[in-house]
Amino acid sequence: MKRTRVRNILQAEAPFGRIMVKGWARTRRDSKGVSFIELNDGSCLANVQLVVDGASPAAQVLPEAAVGAAILAVGEMVPSPGKGQKFEIRVEELTVLGPAPEDYPLQKKRHSDEFLRTIAHLRPRTNKYGALLRIRSDLSFAIHRFFRERDFHYVQTPVLTGSDCEGAGELFRVTTLDGAAAGEAPRAGDFFGKPAYLTVSGQLEAELLCLGVGDVYTFGPTFRAENSNTPRHAAEFWMVEPEMAFADLEDNMNLAEALVRNLASFALEQCEEDLALFDRFVSPGLFESIRHTAETAFVRITHAEAVGVLAASGRDFQFPVDPEMDLQTEHERFLCEEHFKAPVVVRDYPASIKPFYMRLNEDGATVGAMDVLAPGVGEIVGGSAREERLDVLQARARACGLEEASYWWYLDTRRFGSAPHAGFGMGFERLIMMLTGVGNIRDVIPFPRTPNHLEF
RNA sequence: UCCCCGGUAGCUCAAUCGGCAGAGCGGGUGGCUGUUAACCACUAGGUUCGCGGUUCAAGUCCGUGCCGGGGAGCCA
Known part of the structure; x- marks a missing residue:
């Protein structure tokens, strides 16, 4: 007999007859002559109710069928006489596949995120993390669908890189040699014969590919060795990086906005049951916020205009508002959370604060960069028009102190x-944070890697 | 890396001015003819994060280390 998924049972129009289910007991309630087990198999947020008659042979194994146990049940799917569920299963055969002794750490009640992080191997069995994993899965699919509908090619860029000019933060060194000390120069005999790193971005390689096959995107892991201790940073995270040929900054902003809004719409349509949990317990008003993101055009301003808005706000910021400097977190938050109350696209940043590959504007002082700032999570997208003029690119690279020999290709x-x-990069985890209202990146990635944390 | 806050039962927390370490949930046992985070009764459960100090007396005050959280920087 093939097992039936809980999701299919709960969505059914009519009972399926005699079925088999497998899953984990979330809770058991005993009365004198009858017991109820809430069974969850991860196919959806909701559980199916198993009803075990106290006089039936199945009742013999009830003591083992405790919270957390893996269970197989066979029985008749019937309309439920009780409130709260359309169907339930009258159990005829009950088998405990994997018992959960009394030291099973997950209760029926709510746990703190901090505690659950210490048991990240078991937290997929909670409602919240199960929901997050399903939402991550659905949105991954939605990302591929979005680009496929727009004739982008999905490309794979390397995780191992010999390029140290990526300009996006500290890199992890990769070596096969024992005892390679921090800060030590790469030694002879190492695997690649030159320093090797984990990639911080697939952008440079995606550019090469886009200049051959047109519009491309990558979707994969990236690594930053920054000692960042914040709820928005992880040492390993996933990024979506589209790169468009024959495109300018305007095209780039349009694509970024379309992507974020498309994913917001998709989440509302496809993840409603799971999102409802976050709307109720994690971030009240979440549905309204996602709907707003999906339906409202993003605000678009230049960096200079943003500085003007900040200067005119009369707000006493901790850091000065300076047209030559980057926006501080407090500035970004003010813009998208208080002033505009919507996602904001800021463009045309001062060249002096941006990497060499961003296209120099006609004014010679700013570059065609753009960041999408989202309420609650901050910078969710960062991108630019790429400098395609050889002489300008060389001059900018020299100014940044780069050796031509290392990026001749x-x-x-x-x-x-x-x-x-x-092209641009969109942090996948930050997108998930925005769409679920979860405030800490360590809670939207199954096994977070942060400074001093490499468990599981 | 810097600043601020915290660490008490398995979990979430309380403990007044330095004066007998507690509750809810979870666990165990028993009860209850259909429950919905079931309910009722009883019960077990403590290196108060570690080390050092002040004091007649420290969960509480001081020093230090470790761990966690928030903010900042860096960024996606």
């Missing part, structure tokens, strides 16, 4: 058939 693409192109 990148320059080659500007030497041969160079074309305008643009």
